[in-house]
Amino acid sequence: xxxxxxxxxxxxxxxxxxxxxxxxxxxxxxxxxxxxxxxxxxxxxxxxxxxxxxxxxxxxxxxxxxxxxxxxxxxxxxxxxxxxxxxxxxxxxxxxxxxxxxxxxxxxxx
Amino acid sequence: xxxxxxxxxxxxxxxxxxxxxxxxxxxxxxxxxxxxxxxxxxxxxxxxxxxxxxxxxxxxxxxxxxxxxxxxxxxxxxxxxxxxxxxxxxxxxxxxxxxxxxxxxxxxxxxxx
Numbered sequence: 001x002x003x004x005x006x007x008x009x010x011x012x013x014x015x016x017x018x019x020x021x022x023x024x025x026x027x028x029x030x031x032x033x034x035x036x037x038x039x040x041x042x043x044x045x046x047x048x049x050x051x052x053x054x055x056x057x058x059x060x061x062x063x064x065x066x067x068x069x070x071x072x073x074x075x076x077x078x079x080x081x082x083x084x085x086x087x088x089x090x091x092x093x094x095x096x097x098x099x100x101x102x103x104x105x106x107x108x109x110x
Numbered sequence: 111x112x113x114x115x116x117x118x119x120x121x122x123x124x125x126x127x128x129x130x131x132x133x134x135x136x137x138x139x140x141x142x143x144x145x146x147x148x149x150x151x152x153x154x155x156x157x158x159x160x161x162x163x164x165x166x167x168x169x170x171x172x173x174x175x176x177x178x179x180x181x182x183x184x185x186x187x188x189x190x191x192x193x194x195x196x197x198x199x200x201x202x203x204x205x206x207x208x209x210x211x212x213x214x215x216x217x218x219x220x221x222x223x
Contacts (some may be wrong), residue, residue, distance in 0.1 A: 100211075102150060
């Protein structure tokens with residue numbers, strides 16, 4: 001069935017360093033979504049990418065969708081302690097059924 | 111402000127008990143979902159519903175059932191709780207294909223002893 005693989009599982013960074021998480025699929029995706037879950041919280045939608053090669057920015061966050069629509073990345077520039085949490089990519093290719101990657105947990109040391 | 115409300119934040123049940131987890135959304139969304147979240151496994155889809163009285167199995171439906179009698183309410187039922195169902199359960203409703211956004215509740219942490 002649908003599956004998205006996400007790496008790395010964990011990432012420790014010093015505040016101010018950059019961070020990237022990657023999401024890969026063996027099949028072509030219609031779209032890719034990204035969510036953030038703060039410790040103790042619930043996932044919150046960040047963005048949806050639909051077009052091949054699409055790049056979107058939200059302040060220090062940059063989201064990319066691969067040309068073949070089989071991979072995606074989330075890059076955070078100059079991390080802050082408020083970036084701490086788990087970042088999930090999600091595949092909505094099946095229509096209204098959303099399948100999540102395992103997530104990348106980001107730790108930021110001040 | 112959109113809202114998905116789960117009835118219980120924390121529950122402790124004994125093996126074999128019947129457990130009801132309730133979820134209500136106020137956004138008039140047609141599609142609702144139940145996920146469970148376990149460390150290292152991300153969010154796994156248990157069941158979803160695209161209309162009243164309609165339901166579809168997700169990836170891990172075994173040991174669970176659901177009920178959708180009203181559009182705003184989606185319940186997850188554990189007929190006979192087992193220790194391997196100790197987990198965080200997250201309900202979500204879907205805003206539709208335009209944004210694709212899922213709105214999540216705060217989660218229900220279930221411990222089965």
